[in-house]
Amino acid sequence: MAVSRDETVRRVGSMTAALRDEGLRLTHQRLEVVREIAATDEHPDVESVYRGVRARVPTISLDTVYRTLATLVARGLVVRVATTEGAARYDAATSPHHHYVCTRCGSMRDVVDAALDAVDVPDGVRALGSVETVEVRMRGVCAACAEKGVLP
Amino acid sequence: MAVSRDETVRRVGSMTAALRDEGLRLTHQRLEVVREIAATDEHPDVESVYRGVRARVPTISLDTVYRTLATLVARGLVVRVATTEGAARYDAATSPHHHYVCTRCGSMRDVVDAALDAVDVPDGVRALGSVETVEVRMRGVCAACAEKGVLP
C-alpha cells in the first residue's frame, strides 16, 4: 500500500528541512532516496530502495543508498527495523506505531492503533532499565501469501 | 541472569527428546550447544554460543554451532530473534513471552507477563492476514548501561 500523496510530501518536507538545518547538502541522490523511502510504508530493504531510485537516477550507486539511509537513521528521520532474515529494512514513519510481519514472505506493514499505543509496561520491567518505546509486533501469514498458498 | 537449574534441565530434556524423536543423532557437539542455549535467557548470538561451548569442547567449529542452531530453529525448539545490529540472536524460551531491548548495548531480556500476553489485536489487522503471535517489544537503556554512563 502506498502512502498518500499528502503524507509523502509532508515526510519529504520534514526530512529535507532537517537535513538542511544540520548543514548537510541536499544532493540529487539524497533527495531521491528521501522521496523513495517517504513514499512507502512497506519497509523496503536497501536493495529495493536502490532499485526504485535507480529508475530515476540510473547512475546512483548502492553505497550512496547505504550512506544516505545511515545519515537519515543517525538523524532519527528514518528507523532501521530489525528483521530475522538477511537484509535490514527501513521505515520513514515517525509517529509511534506497531507492525504486522508476514512469517512467510517477510513483508512488514505499519499498524496504527491507539489501544496498542496505550499498552502498560509491567512493573518488573522498570527494574531492567528505562522504557522509551513500546512496539507491538504481530506475526502471521499475510493475505497475499495465504491466497497464493499451499503450506509453507 | 541465568536460567534456573530446573528450567535448564527441563529445556535440555525437551530439546534432546525432540531431536531423538526425529531420528537425529545426539552428538557431543549438539548436546553442548543445546546445554549452552538452554542455560541462558540473554539471547546470545552465534559467536557467544561458540565461545561458551568451546570452553567445554575446544575442537568444535563455528560452522557446527551455526548448523546446530539452524537445526533447532527448524524444529521450533529455539527461536531466532530479529536484531537491528549485525548478528542474529537465539532464544530457547518456548512459552509466549515479550522482550526488553537495550538501545545502547543491544542486550535482550525476556519479559513474562500475563497482561502483555492478553493484548488485543486491532480489527484492522485481520484484513492484513492471520495473526499467530503477538510480541511486545520494550526499548530503553538497561540498568547496566545507565550506570556506566554518560550519554550515548
Next chain:
DNA sequence: GTTACTGCAAACTTTTTGCACGACA
C-alpha cells in the same frame, strides 16, 4: 573556492555450502 558527497573498488562481517573424514546408532 571549499568542503562535503559520490562512485568505484576493495575490505570486512556474518552466514552458508561442498567435500572428505570421523563418529553415532
Next chain:
DNA sequence: TGTCGTGCAAAAAGTTTGCAGTAAC
C-alpha cells in the same frame, strides 16, 4: 557398517570504508 554430522576451507550475502574526482553551497 551405513549414514549422518563435523571440521576445514572457500564462497556468498550484506554492509562498511579509503580514495580520488565531482558537485553543492
